[in-house]
Amino acid sequence: MKATGMSSVGKVRKTNEDFFGIYDQAPSFYMVADGMGGHKAGAVASKEAVSYVSEHLEKHLEGEMTLPEIEGILYQSIVQANKGVFEKSLKEDACSGMGTTLTVAVPVHREDKITIAHIGDSRAYMIEEDRIHQITCDHSLVQELVKKGDITEEEAREHPQRNVITRALGTEDEVRPDVFSVDFTFRSTHYLLLCTDGLSNAVEIEEMRKIIQETENIETACKELIDKANERGGQDNITVLILQGT
């Protein structure tokens, strides 16, 4: 898989609390994180989480593993990262209350699958030919209300509490990530997009697809997506990571 990522502080905030990681030596994996919490602690949380997960995966992931094995290791990596970040938040005053979202993708070529581990409201989208769909489910208040039928998708977009997330990494001693595998045919017209809510709150899903498919390479597409979000106010940090099938 070809991968590229980019992050922007946006137009309003002073610090970038997003973080991403591209680990493209087999077995490869990719992730984005959106930190939160007091004075710059968000940046600590997202970076720490990425580093814990990557170290765990580098140590345990091997080439010939079954999907349940990969899913188990991913789940374990998030539990370890949660422990590390949560302990730090208890120990260091400046980090008190910090936490982060985390969305990790592990391509499994042999099985034509991508395994995802996910917590929070960052997102993974899959683009195949001219279709795009979100494959992660936000752990947010509004998403849960939509699921229960209390509000519609349109209402969710304007909901005053749309930024309230219900699960995060590092905010409690226990964590419950979503871990699952989806079908993915590895060819150059197929993409996986990982992003933080700085992008998904500013750019419509169809616009994302168009930009990614119609731009000559994924580096430029990353840049265009970030530019678009910044044109629309850049309210939040924006992080985009695009994987292209090969």
Next chain:
Amino acid sequence: MIGKVLGNRYEVLEKIGGGGMALVYKGKCQLLNRYVGIKILRPEFIEDKDLVNKFKRESQAAASLSHPNIVNVYDVGQYEDTYYIVMELVEGITLKEYIQEKGKLSEKEALQIGKQVAKALKHAHSNSIIHRDIKPHNILIQRDEDGRILAKVTDFGIALATTSSTLTNTGSIVGSVHYLSPEQGRGGYVDEKSDLYSLGITLYEMVTGRVPFNAKTPIAIALKHSQQKPEQPSNYNSDISPGFEALILKLLEKEQSMRYQNAELVIQDFNNLQEETKDPKGLLASVNAKDAPTQILGKEGEKSYTTKVKRSSRGASKAGKEHKPNKKPMIAIVLILALIGILGITLGAFYIQGMFDGNDEVELQELQGLEREDAIEILEEQNLEYEIEERYDSEVPENIVISQSPSPGMSVKVGSTVDLRISIGPDVAQVPNLIHERQVDVELILEEVGLVTGEVSYEESDFPEGVIIDQNPGFRDEVPTGSAVNFTVSEGRPETMPDLSGLTRIEAERIIRQTGLIPGEITEEFSEEVPEGRVISQSIDSGEVVEYDETVDLVLSLGEEPEEEEPEPEPEPETITKELEINIESFEGFINIEVREINEDQRYYRANHNADEESVVTVSIQGEEGSGQKVFDILIDGGFHREVRMEF
């Protein structure tokens, strides 16, 4: 911050508290020579211009309020990068602490406090300010010289700024969701009646020591606010008068239109309760807003009217208790029963008359176990009326009579009513997903849909210990309520202890954590073989099987023990240079490249390159031979690009 003088006037003296959004200090107003409270917005929120504007606007509005039951805001200002609010200094504890201290408050005390909060709300509402975050944490309790309780509401207006912000400090959200009205949870239209709902929850907590809606997640709590009927407070505190209970439940109506229409009406009912009548009949709480076209009713009309409604709604809530409150068919039954209740009074009056007129009596037959139609036929033949209540039953088949009242054998007047309870079969539950949930949560998840834990088996897997990896029956299967769900729990995989000898403390502790273990005590010893600062030995030998959360102690080297004689000059370690290649083909134009070593947090290289002209940038890295692995972050234009590891 301490010692600073804000706005040339307020001297910051000491920190007295802090919440998710602000820190609170005791201060002194030098102009008026009085002590004040100073609330300072936490610095991380300053970047959010929207939030700061809202904070300023709202706190200025709050400053316009002045009332004995409100923590009055004196001044709002800005000092350098800091926004602050100067307010009345209240020496007391929060109502939350007060409840925790006492467990439950007496009705009398709850009434005093509740009335004062309602007065505060009335004042704010008449100034068009909605609090939006009424909860015991925001109500301060003091005693005056005569020992009377004085309640003061604080944090007016600040709530709006918090809830609409991008704040994702989950702790603070969990904190207040317990008090949030259904419309606030939905993001619907919020008005003064939303504050009244939160007051209702607060009163409930005062007299019962618990909040009416509790669940594992904030969402589940929010849903309960909009869907579930609260349990009667008297279930938890039998000393509560029916009147006070009616008042609380009226505040907790799901529909804004069903609650008290304003704080004044709540105060009126508090007064009614304080006077003498603990009887709900005399209360506004008994008037059902939907049935009552106008707010003001003549005394007499009100009384006769409310008596009826009260009787019916009592019947309703009793019936409701026997069922699962969140099932739609049940709600319908409750409503039907409520209607029957109203009819019952009218019919009852007729039958009392009848009793004096005729003497025809019949003996009731055994109806239990009969089909619905057969039971009805028998009753009709005997010229008896009947009322039917349908309910789920896992033992009695569908359409069969479960029970009757009065009992068989009793003689009743012709024309009187027999209550029949008829089964509509077992209630079915949809099996929830348990896979990837943690074992500790399973009971609650199953309980929520009316299922129970079945057989539990354990299996080794890559999933963490305690995570569910299989279940039977499966997700979305339909089973009768009360069925058991079996599942398999991961035991994790045994990890073996890695060899840490020769590593630095930082490296060793990182590996310990990665293995799922906990770094323990460090002791230091002199060593001839192991260089200073590196691990000599570990409390668990490498290769041993370890369990999660075991502690590993380390012994670090202090280097060679210094000898009396002239120390021999240490051989200089060989410095070697390695080249790090950074591919920048995929970039365009001028980019800034930065290389940092992670462990030392040291910058090795920073320069601008033209990606249009160069495709590979080479950076020389020096290191001591044999010093081990170095890890570098490569940043391009300030953003993380990739991580590189090099052996030295």
